[in-house]
């Protein structure tokens with residue numbers, strides 16, 4: 054499957070988001086940069102590998118591996134950054150000259166996920182108990198999840214480092230998770246969030262108005278990106294959404310693919326919204 058989601062059933066994605074985001078918003082808040090990752094580690098079954106998709110300099114993988122020295126962790130990274138997916142967002146340069154130093158209970162797999170993850174899944178001797186998804190973009194998260202699917206089952210704990218609350222969150226890790234759930238018939242029970250969660254209608258309103266808040270203002274107002282959950286068998290299907298919501302999501306997705314949706318591409322000459330004054334940021338932090 055390629056990076057295009059033209060064939061995606063936007064009604065279904067909207068239904069998943071409308072059902073799942075309130076549950077995420079009701080999950081316990083995990084404080085600190087790695088609070089949600091720690092929650093996923095704590096929820097993971099004792100038996101099984103830890104997998105990190107997107108290792109970069111190894112900070113989060115070292116932390117996980119030291120926290121659970123009895124577990125073996127497999128870290129995957131290209132060392133040259135993202136694959137070319139033609140998408141407008143997330144153009145950061147993550148190239149590094151060599152694999153990072155990692156604890157002894159880690160194995161590093163160099164290369165793009167479409168090759169390395171499939172190779173790993175074909176020979177792995179244990180299921181994936183913990184998956185840290187930290188590869189930012191849709192195509193990578195999608196390839197990683199699909200490649201690992203034979204090793205993933207109800208009970209697998211997942212941490213998404215870029216789950217929600219940024220201008221293109223609808224089109225990256227969350228979208229890959231949704232497609233994985235559709236493919237496997239599983240669902241996710243959210244166990245931790247990093248702060249407030251912006252819902253789908255509000256996200257769409259901001260995107261349609263080209264007014265998605267600045268990252269710094271969102272952080273000050275208590276919105277955070279990471280989230281953690283545990284995969285579960287799907288019970289009742291996600292209820293259908295009000296007419297029109299799927300079409301609005303489809304329109305934003307199309308805009309994203311034509312480079313007109315990410316916050317930076319919206320209208321770079323015209324600041325989206327005035328930054329919050331310092332006193333309001335201070336007040337927001339107290340909430």
Ligand SMILES: C[S@@+](CC[C@H](N)C(=O)[O-])C[C@H]1O[C@@H](n2cnc3c(N)ncnc32)[C@H](O)[C@@H]1O
Pocket residue numbers: 106107108109110111112113114129130131132133134135136147148164165166167187188189190192193196
């Ligand atoms: C945000 S960084 C990871 C940060 C790291 N987990 C940490 O805590 O420091 C994202 C990494 O994902 C890697 N990546 C993204 N897509 C990839 C793909 N398809 N194959 C291999 N590596 C990929 C990039 O090379 C980059 O190093």
